Amino acid sequence: MDTCISCKTKITNLRGTVSFKCPKCGKHEIVRCAQCRKIVSKYTCPECGFIGPN
Ligand SMILES: [Zn+2]
Ligand SMILES: [Zn+2]
Structure with a gap:
């Protein structure tokens, strides 16, 4: 099941x-x-460590 990162x-x-x-x-x-x-929560890519709002 997909979850928000x-x-x-x-x-x-x-x-x-x-x-x-x-x-x-x-x-x-x-x-x-x-x-x-909406709140521009940050995320991190588990593969490469990229951090981004989008
Ligand atoms: Zn979320
Ligand atoms: Zn990545």
Whole structure:
């Protein structure tokens, strides 16, 4: 089950969730919930350590 990478909330069926490949390594699927997008919560890619708001 997918969880938000920032807050670990299960994002199944949540509106406004986005998922995208890590902009740096392109390997890891980054999943973020609407709340974390709203507050611009930081995330870290487990693959390459990339830290980003988006
Ligand atoms: Zn979140
Ligand atoms: Zn990465």
